[in-house]
Amino acid sequence: GAVVSQHPSWVICxxxxxxxxxxxxxxxxATTMFWYRQFPKQSLMLMATSNEGxxxxxxxxVEKDKFLINHASLTLSTLTVTSAHxxxxxxxxxxxxxxxxxxxxxxxxxxxxxxxx
Amino acid sequence: GQQVMQIPQYQHVQEGEDxxxxxxxxxxLSNIQWYKQRPxxxxxxxxxxxxxxxxxxxxxxxxxxxxxxxxxxxxxxxxQTTDVGTYFCAGHFGNQFYFxxxxxxTVIP
Numbered sequence: 067g068a069v070v071s072q073h074p075s076w077v078i079c080x081x082x083x084x085x086x087x088x089x090x091x092x093x094x095x096a097t098t099m100f101w102y103r104q105f106p107k108q109s110l111m112l113m114a115t116s117n118e119g120x121x122x123x124x125x126x127x128v129e130k131d132k133f134l135i136n137h138a139s140l141t142l143s144t145l146t147v148t149s150a151h152x153x154x155x156x157x158x159x160x161x162x163x164x165x166x167x168x169x170x171x172x173x174x175x176x177x178x179x180x181x182x183x
Numbered sequence: 184g185q186q187v188m189q190i191p192q193y194q195h196v197q198e199g200e201d202x203x204x205x206x207x208x209x210x211x212l213s214n215i216q217w218y219k220q221r222p223x224x225x226x227x228x229x230x231x232x233x234x235x236x237x238x239x240x241x242x243x244x245x246x247x248x249x250x251x252x253x254x255x256x257x258x259x260x261x262x263q264t265t266d267v268g269t270y271f272c273a274g275h276f277g278n279q280f281y282f283x284x285x286x287x288x289t290v291i292p
Binding site for chain 2: 176
């Protein structure tokens with residue numbers, strides 16, 4: 067099956083610093099990638115949809131200047147959490163869609179656990 | 184806004200017992216997908232249902248999509264300890280994709 071990787075798998079940073087998370091589709095090209103965050107024992111909340119070569123589409127309530135998304139190639143999307151604060155601590159998961167239609171299967175990365183001190 | 188609710192939120196079963204989680208949407212879905220997330224892991228795609236009233240089986244798992252395409256269910260027959268995890272449904276509303284609230288399954292050996 068399709069494989070999606072994320073790096074790093076976990077990161078601890080100081081408040082006020084920025085953290086970049088990478089999401090790669092390893093064996094397929096993904097025009098569209100998605101970024102989610104998940105708090106403990108809660109569901110996944112879609113943050114933004116990342117489209118290769120264009121600006122990301124952010125969900126309501128997600129600050130685009132705080133969560134910078136870049137989808138520079140068909141296999142790589144990055145999420146940068148700028149000026150991170152403790153409330154940004156969460157599990158960030160990306161997914162990559164294998165296909166061009168909205169109902170094509172999404173494959174999820176292993177997630178990145180961010181802890182902001 | 185769109186809501187996809189699942190019940191129950193938590194379920195503890197004895198190994199060998201059956202388990203069912205129900206997924207209900209506030210509006211009609213284009214399709215429904217089911218995912219399993221093991222503790223500490225990421226969601227893994229299980230199946231997609233598209234047609235009204237569709238039923239699909241994967242070994243001990245039976246997935247059903249309601250006639251009105253607003254609800255779905257996942258039934259596990261004779262649970263095993265390897266079934267432990269959180270099961271999420273997820274649905275498309277047009278181009279939007281939302282996860283359900285999830286059902287956490289614990290299987291007691």
